[in-house]
Amino acid sequence: MSSSSPPRLPSPPPTATSDALEVQGLSVTYGRSLTALHDVSLHVPAGGVVTMLGSNGAGKTTLLRAVSGTLPLHSGTVSDGLVSFGGVRLTGRPAADVVAAGVVQVPEGRHVFAGLSVADNLRAGRLGVPGRGREVARRATAEVYDLFPVLAERREQAAGLLSGGEQQMLAIGRALMARPRILLLDEPSLGLAPLVVARIAEVIRHINALGTGILLVEQNAALALQLADHAYVLDVGRIRLQGPAEELSRSDEVRRLYLGERPESGGEPTLDDAEAAPVASLRRWSR
Template identity: 45%
Template sequence: MTKLMSLENLCVSYGQVQALHDVTLDLNEGEIVTVIGPNGAGKTTLLCAAMGLLPSKGSLAIAGENIARPSVEAMVARGVALVPERRELFGEMSVEDNLLLGGFYRWRKGQRDQKARMEEVFEIFPRMRERRTQMSSTLSGGERQMLAIGRALMARPRLLMLDEPSLGLAPLIVREVLKVVSSLRTHGISVLLVEQNARAALQVADRAYVLEMGAVALTGAAEDLLHDRRIIDTYLGIGAQPAQAAPAVA
């Protein structure tokens, strides 16, 4: 498989506090890779550093090309898009206008395919077609998340990085959103998924990294980690196993 993203010995500090310690991570084309871990583990910091939003030490490569000084513009130019945890939508703009902004980089490069891209987004998220003239501030939480992902897709990314897409959403909507995330591979898009909802993330991912206190504590196939006793005890809870297999409680 072709390696799409490679991070090696990534370190990030906030002043005197080191938030990431020599994190090494890779993602192949066509893969969904998830990063799970508790609050404060450094998951969001990892994505922000990979996107060039935070200064970092270490090496970062996209499709074999080393990016000496990661920046948002450099990453976007190489087909990387980030959907932040807060979604960062323009509330007083319509769904359609928010989507058009997502395609601005391509428009600036002379690629006038925004209408075609929007139709592709509407195919993925039919509800956005129904809401196209609606102000984004009036959308439900699930619809705002769909719009945030759709806006990122307008840039036609090779790699989509998602920060906590399930945050604040009802379980039914979480399943709907992650089902779409899983389907993005059919559109030629690889995904780096940061999630606190470990069970949901492991069910859609191919591989996973467990981040604890800014360092990679465990990595492996998502299916294996979904049944790993350490992950079950720490992140999934006793309910992840059949009742007869649950450990006795003292």
């Protein structure tokens, strides 16, 4: 991906003003007794970028599973509340129907099909998607290869032999094959080198610029708050804080808990190099 000319990205379907994701009073349980989410409500406007912050175990991944329809695969149940997209109820619908409605998840840990080639992984992203003609698939594949040239170079290589960063690119590319109107991203920077994190951040910005809404779950709070318009903080299954991302980035509580800063001592950052590097790298790659 060249820093002098932005890649040509897949063109999502035209964004309608009603393409908003609504989560209303959502509660989720695992098994018979473990309640993972309590009365969670959030709004992702059409074409917006919203991030969900929180520590491990806060319920962030559970939220994405509930939205994407994959919760039953993990023995989870929506016990109360509603998820809708563009005014269409998603709660209780199978994951394939959610994808067909335009909501696609990129799971934590990539979960590419390691034994299949890059090209076959991308083909899998078209399964169950309306408009499965060969020309549509060919055009979608070409656009993903324009976005991630390394995938084009390795299209016949087994996905399991790719680096972690390349697998993340493949996971995002596979999701884009479905031409989503909203993309659910679960920890896209997890375990990646700073330069790769910056490139992934650049891709997220460009995808959103074309009108695709994004719900981003990310433990790298500094990165997430730079990418998002609005942010929610999830704590033990409940929404603890919410507001414009820029305002939350100045909140003493968010700075102390998620940015590693000490507001009482003048707000000087105490991030270690592993946390600080992705932010600095992102600034270098921003246009």
